[in-house]
Amino acid sequence: MVAAFSRRDLWDSDPVQHLNVHSSHQVIAALQGMLLVEDDAARRPLYQRAAAFIPAGKPHRVVAMHRTDSVRCYSLFFHPTLFPVPDSSIRLFRTSDLCCALLQKMNEHNLVDITGGIEGRCLGLFLSLLPEEMEHRCESFRLPVASTERSRRVIEYLNSRFSSELRLHQIAGAMALSERQLSRGFKHDMGITVMEYAKVCRLIHASYLLLHQESKIIDVAHDSGYASVSTFHRDFKRYFGVAPNRFRRSTGKPESKLDETPQ
Amino acid sequence: MVAAFSRRDLWDSDPVQHLNVHSSHQVIAALQGMLLVEDDAARRPLYQRAAAFIPAGKPHRVVAMHRTDSVRCYSLFFHPTLFPVPDSSIRLFRTSDLCCALLQKMNEHNLVDITGGIEGRCLGLFLSLLPEEMEHRCESFRLPVASTERSRRVIEYLNSRFSSELRLHQIAGAMALSERQLSRGFKHDMGITVMEYAKVCRLIHASYLLLHQESKIIDVAHDSGYASVSTFHRDFKRYFGVAPNRFRRSTGKPESKLDETPQ
Numbered sequence: 170m171v172a173a174f175s176r177r178d179l180w181d182s183d184p185v186q187h188l189n190v191h192s193s194h195q196v197i198a199a200l201q202g203m204l205l206v207e208d209d210a211a212r213r214p215l216y217q218r219a220a221a222f223i224p225a226g227k228p229h230r231v232v233a234m235h236r237t238d239s240v241r242c243y244s245l246f247f248h249p250t251l252f253p254v255p256d257s258s259i260r261l262f263r264t265s266d267l268c269c270a271l272l273q274k275m276n277e278h279n280l281v282d283i284t285g286g287i288e289g290r291c292l293g294l295f296l297s298l299l300p301e302e303m304e305h306r307c308e309s310f311r312l313p314v315a316s317t318e319r320s321r322r323v324i325e326y327l328n329s330r331f332s333s334e335l336r337l338h339q340i341a342g343a344m345a346l347s348e349r350q351l352s353r354g355f356k357h358d359m360g361i362t363v364m365e366y367a368k369v370c371r372l373i374h375a376s377y378l379l380l381h382q383e384s385k386i387i388d389v390a391h392d393s394g395y396a397s398v399s400t401f402h403r404d405f406k407r408y409f410g411v412a413p414n415r416f417r418r419s420t421g422k423p424e425s426k427l428d429e430t431p432q
Numbered sequence: 433m434v435a436a437f438s439r440r441d442l443w444d445s446d447p448v449q450h451l452n453v454h455s456s457h458q459v460i461a462a463l464q465g466m467l468l469v470e471d472d473a474a475r476r477p478l479y480q481r482a483a484a485f486i487p488a489g490k491p492h493r494v495v496a497m498h499r500t501d502s503v504r505c506y507s508l509f510f511h512p513t514l515f516p517v518p519d520s521s522i523r524l525f526r527t528s529d530l531c532c533a534l535l536q537k538m539n540e541h542n543l544v545d546i547t548g549g550i551e552g553r554c555l556g557l558f559l560s561l562l563p564e565e566m567e568h569r570c571e572s573f574r575l576p577v578a579s580t581e582r583s584r585r586v587i588e589y590l591n592s593r594f595s596s597e598l599r600l601h602q603i604a605g606a607m608a609l610s611e612r613q614l615s616r617g618f619k620h621d622m623g624i625t626v627m628e629y630a631k632v633c634r635l636i637h638a639s640y641l642l643l644h645q646e647s648k649i650i651d652v653a654h655d656s657g658y659a660s661v662s663t664f665h666r667d668f669k670r671y672f673g674v675a676p677n678r679f680r681r682s683t684g685k686p687e688s689k690l691d692e693t694p695q
Contacts (some may be wrong), residue, residue, distance in 0.1 A: 267533035
């Protein structure tokens with residue numbers, strides 16, 4: 170049995186409906202595009218320069234942020250005996266330059282055994298660094314996961330309309346439900362309101378645009394269904410903890426490697 | 433005896449006049465500014481994103497490109513038994529993202545033993561990668577080294593006047609020599625003419641400006657003593673193998689780490 174191997178993926182197909190489970194631990198990083206990492210409790214956005222640790226045995230699903238986009242990822246799978254974990258939760262963390270470079274090196278060839286040779290040394294070092302890396306959490310927020318078919322349909326509808334300023338009666342109309350049925354059912358299943366969920370979807374979409382396009386903030390706001398830039402700014406900061414401009418500067422861009430000031 | 437250690441340097445003093453020798457192999461990389469790596473035969477510019485391998489026992493000197501600048505470097509010293517070398521020459525090479533990140537990690541603390549723990553793993557990996565890294569040579573050209581006091585004085589004079597379009601009679605005047613004395617003596621000692629040497633100094637200065645300033649090419653040309661941009665362009669390309677603009681784009685900037693296309 171191979172104790173560790175690497176895999177490169179190109180996501181351009183429809184996401185699978187079921188959650189996956191595998192017997193190895195997995196570390197996954199998005200090279201391009203944005204991923205949504207989902208377990209039975211939540212769905213969380215995964216950006217460039219960040220990685221997700223998915224423990225062995227954990228039911229999960231990784232989907233592309235936009236179905237139309239190709240998302241490229243690096244994955245690393247390794248036997249649970251190689252890395253003891255404190256708990257069985259999925260952890261999103263910001264990778265250092267070194268871990269980033271190691272991940273890239275181990276993924277130079279696809280689907281190869283990386284237990285020996287230079288890759289083996291890379292893996293050994295990667296696993297030594299991992300506990301500290303995993304402390305640099307980057308989880309701005311989570312989206313709850315639907316458990317009823319109706320909620321799933323509503324979410325699918327919301328996910329296809331990032332850029333519209335949606336009203337409750339429109340969504341209800343499209344779903345052939347009364348506003349009351351929609352609101353009550355969704356809130357009961359998801360724990361948050363339809364409009365709150367729609368807002369978070371639009372903010373995730375905005376964060377995607379910030380990272381992948383050079384557009385001005387005002388255009389990002391409009392393309393995410395915000396008529397007012399100041400409302401966009403306020404909402405974005407509330408969910409992401411930083412202003413849109415700062416988010417764009419700090420996330421997704423590789424850090425300069427050799428410009429640190431020695432003490 | 434410590435088999436390997438790291439050192440961070442900040443060069444802001446006058447360069448030493450003699451060549452150094454040490455009993456360890458050394459790998460040195462400039463973090464900021466430009467270094468000139470000199471042995472008994474030549475002086476070569478060392479840019480960001482490149483490193484020099486200096487074998488144990490090799491007489492050498494590393495000086496800052498501009499005396500007024502602070503140059504920051506990372507060095508790694510390791511016992512010759514850890515890395516057998518094919519020959520005793522200094523090698524300048526372009527570092528990969530991974531080697532760059534490893535060097536940075538091993539230099540997180542100054543003057544520490546890096547034979548054990550995570551640093552030891554980094555060193556092991558670094559040394560495994562080094563033979564391949566060293567194949568990516570980046571030696572655009574060499575400057576000959578002075579062996580007479582008179583040539584040394586001429587070079588010092590040229591090095592302080594990068595930005596002037598110097599004439600032979602001016603240099604001779606400043607050195608209190610006839611043009612004939614200057615030309616013959618310098619060519620005899622150095623193997624190239626005074627004006628050729630001055631040109632290379634100005635081009636190295638230009639390469640420094642390209643990497644460290646946002647100035648337009650025309651301003652870089654003027655600041656390096658070129659009245660004509662097309663002459664600057666032609667000379668630069670002849671010595672560096674690439675046009676000034678391409679040089680600026682390709683050297684010194686950290687490569688994007690996670691944007692490689694998986695096959």
